[in-house]
Amino acid sequence: MSRVPRPPLDGLIDDLYYLEGTPPYARLMLPASPAAWLIVNLGAPFHIRGGTDVAAAEYADGCVVTTPTRALEFGYPVPTRSVGVHFKPWGPAAFLPMPAAELCDRPVTLEQVWGRPTVAELRERLAGADRPADMLTLLEEELTRRLGETAGLGLVRHTSSIITATGGAVAIGDLVTAAGVSSTHLAQRFKELIGVTPKRLARSHRFAATMLAVDPAGPIDWSELASGAGYFDQAHFGHDFRAFTGLTPTRYVEERRRFLREHPGHVLDGWPLPAD
Numbered sequence: 254m255s256r257v258p259r260p261p262l263d264g265l266i267d268d269l270y271y272l273e274g275t276p277p278y279a280r281l282m283l284p285a286s287p288a289a290w291l292i293v294n295l296g297a298p299f300h301i302r303g304g305t306d307v308a309a310a311e312y313a314d315g316c317v318v319t320t321p322t323r324a325l326e327f328g329y330p331v332p333t334r335s336v337g338v339h340f341k342p343w344g345p346a347a348f349l350p351m352p353a354a355e356l357c358d359r360p361v362t363l364e365q366v367w368g369r370p371t372v373a374e375l376r377e378r379l380a381g382a383d384r385p386a387d388m389l390t391l392l393e394e395e396l397t398r399r400l401g402e403t404a405g406l407g408l409v410r411h412t413s414s415i416i417t418a419t420g421g422a423v424a425i426g427d428l429v430t431a432a433g434v435s436s437t438h439l440a441q442r443f444k445e446l447i448g449v450t451p452k453r454l455a456r457s458h459r460f461a462a463t464m465l466a467v468d469p470a471g472p473i474d475w476s477e478l479a480s481g482a483g484y485f486d487q488a489h490f491g492h493d494f495r496a497f498t499g500l501t502p503t504r505y506v507e508e509r510r511r512f513l514r515e516h517p518g519h520v521l522d523g524w525p526l527p528a529d
Contacts, residue, residue, distance in 0.1 A: 255270035255389075267339040269336070269393060275333070279331065284497055289340040289342060289344060290317075291363070294314055294315040299311075301326065301360050320357065320447050322457070323499070348396065350366065353448035357449060412439065420462050421462070425452050459482045462482075475487070
């Protein structure tokens with residue numbers, strides 16, 4: 254289940270959610286997307302691996318992930334149980350004691366963000382709640398208590414909203430001019446509060462739209478998709494495709510078809526991909 258939080262959190266968060274049950278696969282590859290999230294884990298530890306060249310790290314209490322630039326592999330326990338937050342790209346900054354750039358592609362434990370005593374108490378209260386709806390209320394209350402003032406958030410939020418509304422199809426130079434700041438200042442604020450530059454966020458939006466435009470059931474014109482995502486070089490598109498999804502274009506389609514074949518109508522709708 255999920256729901257949108259009340260103001261002022263709704264300006265930072267897309268939804269709060271409760272997840273329980275058996276994942277469709279023990280390991281899932283989550284393509285990079287223009288979003289961030291927080292997970293409070295209430296079950297056995299899970300694992301996250303960022304890239305094929307690094308070992309998976311264990312997360313017992315939960316984690317925080319700012320806007321990623323590459324695919325992340327999640328290893329879920331069976332069964333899994335957690336409460337979490339899907340942030341808008343700028344959302345985590347209001348709750349972080351460190352710049353968002355320090356977390357980009359480097360998920361950290363919840364204890365590293367809020368401290369062990371706070372997280373232990375929160376997990377205990379969540380685990381003792383009678384209903385999932387009560388858990389979401391408890392998490393919302395905790396987030397409201399921890400909400401702080403963040404310098405530059407208005408600028409980043411406004412500019413990011415334009416990037417989101419256009420699906421990344423906007424000239425960054427025009428955004429800089431409209432904002433009345435230097436490109437260096439805007440890029441610095443974005444890295445501090447989102448973890449990536451405006452250009453990188455726009456690219457992430459375009460790539461996410463490209464992935465969602467892929468129909469695994471029919472023929473795929475990769476040249477057209479690459480062009481729509483702003484690429485004129487197929488090799489460059491293929492390189493970035495692998496970074497964003499963890500897979501080659503051909504393998505991506507194969508795994509999408511596998512997911513939809515083995516779990517038709519699943520709530521995840523084939524966006525995370527089997528990594529088994």
